[in-house]
Amino acid sequence: MASVKGEKSAMSEELGMQEMITLKTIAETLNTSNDLSLMLDTVVGKLLELTGLTAGWVFLINERGDYTCVSDYNLPPALLRNDKEPMRTSTCWCVNRFKDGRLNHAVNIINCKRLVDAVEFQWGDTQDITHHATVPLRSGEKMLGLLNVAAPAKEHFSDTELALLQGVAYQIGSAMERMRLYRAEQRRADLYAKLGEFSAALGLAVNKCSNSEALSLKVVQLLGQHYDWPLAAIIQQKNGVYTVQAAYAGGIVRTLPSTTLSSEAANHMNRVINSHRAASLSAIEMTEIFTVCEPEKTINLLTSGIAAPLPYHTPGETGILVIGVGTPGPIQADREVLEALAEHITASWESLKLTENRRELARLEERNRLARDLHDSVNQILFSLSLTAKGAESMLSGSEQMYPVAEAMKDIRALSQEALKEMRALIMQLRPAGLEAGLLRALQEYGTSQGLQVVVDRAGMRSLPRNIEEALWRIGQEALNNVRKHAGVSSAEVILNLNDHEVMLTVTDHGIGGTNRPKASSGSSLGLSIMKERAESLGGRLEIVSSSRKGTTVTAVIPLPFESV
Structure with a gap:
């Protein structure tokens, strides 16, 4: 009896040691890379090797319930058909449970629906795999995705195996969150570095722009040059009407000032303006806003968007800066940089308005100078000509012999008076008074x-x-x-x-x-x-x-x- 107890104790101690080795090995593997796909591929392979399982895959699932298979190891041929189409398009019970919030712990799934479909529709060899264990990946309260592992003819996982998988899943979830934060900080640093380059280029461009439309075109062009956003646009609101003033999409800069946004899109823009901060836009909202923008292929590839108000100081006129995001992932850094970009663009817009005002003042000053010069020169000459012609006419009017000359002087006087009236009208046009x-x-x-x-x-x-x-x-x-x-x-x-x-x-x-x-x-x-x-x-x-x-x-x-x- 004592011998049996000793053997059980030794086996339990050996299993515990194996679990410790597995967790230690996984932890070391997780710390070897900051690349998510490479890390998951390595971890899944190492986990299968240590546990004696043969196949595994990882799904990442976002807040909307969209899932992506980001890693797989030794999938059966039935799941590899058509570039792993069953892993991209089919549905399964474990993903559905995750979406419903009913999957909180490592569980045994009765069988795998993807493999059931593979047998029913004869997709290929399943390598005798019918069941898998499903383990949720999480970081704190944040749910990230699923880890699935399986082996041929294995239809049940013990509590000890599930506990080990749960421990590994916690490690993977923590590593994924660490990588997410690392990527977010790295992207924030890259975006802010590009912000300096963009600001310098925009400062030089302002002096070359003659109006706000030209500035908007230059802004979206520079955004396309300095950032990796597939779409950038400036939307103008004037007297309650929204139009896409300039857009960058598919590597092409275009203007669409004559096309107004729909009422649904205008409501999205009103929400952004009223919030006074950058706001996220869904892919559906982006499509509603940019149905007027081509090419459509670029719009269809967007996963989301961000919009930030441009607080112009012109009454009745506001602007919105919109970017499209083509890859899923954290966009907090993009939102922060977009708000900073909006401030730079607003400052440039105000600088352009000041430049236009200076040009207008210069034109007014030049018109005033011309008016003074005309008054002091041509106007006085015409007045003198009129007086001279009148004097000559009166001197010649008493002689019949000089009658034709007197008539000519009369015509000269009339013409000079008419020219004088025209000159005074021109001077008044050049130099408006009385407003x-x-x-x-x-x-x-x-x-x-x-x-x-x-x-x-x-x-x-x-x-x-x-x-x-x-x-x-x-x-x-x-x-x-x-x-x-x-x-x-x-x-x-x-x-x-x-x-x-x-x-x-x-x-x-x-x-x-x-x-x-x-x-x-x-x-x-x-x-x-x-x-x-x-x-x-x-x-x-x-x-x-x-x-x-x-x-x-x-x-x-x-x-x-x-x-x-």
């Missing part, structure tokens, strides 16, 4: 200076951005000039209509119209063409209606920023 008192008041005073009686009216109250007010001032000036030159009347009506979305300026006369008036669309009038270009440059339109009976109406409609009250 401090309001657009309508300025146009009324301008019309008076041109010999017109201008009746003004206003509907709605709202302040106008400086660039829109100046554009309307120029358009109104040219319209009044045309009334003076072509309408054959001395009066005009100017109406300014304002609402939440747009401003409409209308200049109407009841003079000569129809075919007697030049049209902007025909290109015969440079002034009217410039009026049209001014309106369209601000996203607006110019309409001209001319009739020989009713006169001519010029209407400029320009959209207003959403919050420019």
Whole structure:
């Protein structure tokens, strides 16, 4: 009796020693690499060698329940068919239990559904493997995947074997979490290193961009050059409408400013803007947002995305920076870097706006200089010419013999006075004055200076951005000039209509119209063409209606920023 007890004790001690050796060997193996696939292949092979089992495989399962076979060792031929298709597409009871949250410990599975299907559909040799043990891989409370091990004709695993497998699974789970953290830190370091390069390139590019559209194109191009994201895009929200301003996909940079996002995609963008932080987007949400973007193949390969708001300081206008992620894995580092990128892009955008303002101020200063020079030189010469012609006319008017010369002097005086009036109008156009008192008041005073009686009216109250007010001032000036030159009347009506979305300026006369008036669309009038270009440059339109009976109406409609009250 004592001899039997001794033998059992020795066997138990030997088994315990074998378990210790197995766990020690596995622990040493886990610390030999930071490459997940290589580590799992080595560990599974070593585990099978130490336990006497023959086949094993590991599934990683994400939060959505999608599984990937990341490691396998000595699979039977039936599971190797078509590049291991049964391990990629089929379902099984152990994965289903994992998704349902019913798999917390190492368990015996009655049989393997993949191998049952292999026998039923005659996929090939199963090497007499019918059952396997399933062990969940976890790190703390975080579930990572499954470890499956099997052997021919083995239909049951003892409690001791399951306990050993459970211990090995804990080691693997801890090693996987360590590798995940290591990869995340390594990626964070790489992303931040590229951030410096991107920022330097963007700083140089700002000086070469003439407008925000050009800057957006440059931004997505630089993102494609410096980062490995398969998709990068800037979405613009203006007056509640979202458009893809520029996108980088499949190695191609493109603009899609005329295509608006759907209501579902706009809701996703509103969520990002309201959060004021970078937010994750699912693959389905990315598809909804970028159905307008090509190539579709790139969009279909995305596993997720991240979007960060671009807090522009222009009223009614915001931007969203969106990237697509093509490989599963931790994206916290990508989210952090995207927020930093958003700050850099916003700063560059503001710098571009300041540059544009400086250019506009330089243009204003140059126009003022030209106005002063014209006033001090050509204007004075024309005035002197007019006075000289008048004096010569009065001296020659008393002699019948000099009558033809007197008439010529009279014509010279008339021409010089007309040229003087044109010059004064040009000077006033170059150097706008009176806008401090309001657009309508300025146009009324301008019309008076041109010999017109201008009746003004206003509907709605709202302040106008400086660039829109100046554009309307120029358009109104040219319209009044045309009334003076072509309408054959001395009066005009100017109406300014304002609402939440747009401003409409209308200049109407009841003079000569129809075919007697030049049209902007025909290109015969440079002034009217410039009026049209001014309106369209601000996203607006110019309409001209001319009739020989009713006169001519010029209407400029320009959209207003959403919050420019």
